Amino acid sequence: MMKSDFSGSLFLRVKTTLTGLAVFWGGIALSWAGGEFRPTKVANAFPAIMNPVIVPADEAEKFVEADELVLGVVIGGLPRAYPVNMLTNPTREIINDRLGGVALAATW
Amino acid sequence: MRDLETNSLWSHIVGKAMRGALKGRRLKLLPSVMATWSEWKLRHPETTLLGMSRTSRTYKGALWKQPGRYVYGLHFPSGHSPAVPLKRLQENPVFNFELAGSVGLITSGARGAGASSFDRVVKGQTLVFSIAGKGIMTDDRTSSLWDTRTGKCFEGPMKGEILRVIPGMISFRSAWEVFFPEGKLLE
Known part of the structure; x- marks a missing residue:
């Protein structure tokens, strides 16, 4: 993964289970701008994270502090937060989850 | 990232399959916000959260002390991906913009952290918003009062x-x- 790709996103999954893998980029700006996808090395995939542990807000003290950043989403009236400090390791950058009947991937 | 079903390779920032059987397919981007935990919990007291161990302690509200390093990027259904420097949002916590026929609004906290983005066309009318208090904004047509973080009108004709x-x-x-070389930067 590019170490500088600091961006959190939430994607709808359709019949796919997503897993992280280490992609090492060479001259990414040039290869991307040219419209070609040219990773110089693709490592083996990490185990996919599925059915992650989800806790209610009143148990949050163990997991997150007031000023830590979270990626937040509301689906079907159900809010959920993904603390960024749990997503930063390459083995963690993709969380396959379900919320309000929707399959989603929280990515970093 | 890779999907287990077809082994296609995906960009996890663009959400697009770059290689493999699903090449060219895009995942639908879900609307989400980035906020501090306290801001998020204040807005959504009934929230649940991911309960895994930490892998870092880097990402805190204080990150926004370096606004020059960051932008707030948008994804319009039309395919436009403009971005606004975080410094501009710190100067303008209610930021109206128009680009290629798309009108939008970005609201953010005092330090530019916890930004949210909205369409500002309501009932066929394009509204221009300005700040009207802590966490409150008003529109130029009806002077209604709106919550800057949820985008909900709580007082006035638009209630x-x-x-x-x-x-x-x-x-x-x-x-x-790098990922959106054609995305315009709104200075």
């Missing part, structure tokens, strides 16, 4: 209306420029 969320994200400026 009950909710601005449509446009998917957006805080990103490293350098990463955004």
Whole structure:
């Protein structure tokens, strides 16, 4: 993964289970701008994270502090937060989850 | 990232399959916000959260002390991906903009952290918003009062209306420029 790709996103999954893998980029700006996808090395995939542990807000003290950043989403009236400090390791950058009947991937 | 079903390779920032059987397919981006935990919990007291161990302690509200490194990037359904420097949002916590026929609004906390983005067309009218108090904004047509974080009108002729969320994200400026080379930077 590019170490500088600091961006959190939430994607709808359709019949796919997503897993992280280490992609090492060479001259990414040039290869991307040219419209070609040219990773110089693709490592083996990490185990996919599925059915992650989800806790209610009143148990949050163990997991997150007031000023830590979270990626937040509301689906079907159900809010959920993904603390960024749990997503930063390459083995963690993709969380396959379900919320309000929707399959989603929280990515970093 | 890779999907287990077809082994296609995906960009996890663009959400697009770059190689493999699903090449060219895009995942639908869900509207989300980035906020501090306290801000998020204040807005959504009934929230649940991911309960895994930490892998870092880097990402805190204080990150926004370096606004020059970051942008807030948007994803319009039309395919436009403009971005606004975080410094501009710190100067303008209610930021109206127009680009290629798309009108939008980005609201953010005092330090530019916890930004949200909305469509500012309501009932066929294009509204221009300005700040009207802590966490409150008003529109130029009806002077209704709106919550800057939820986009919901709570007082005035527009009461009950909710601005449509446009998917957006805080990103490293350098990463955004690489992944969206045609995305316009709104200075």
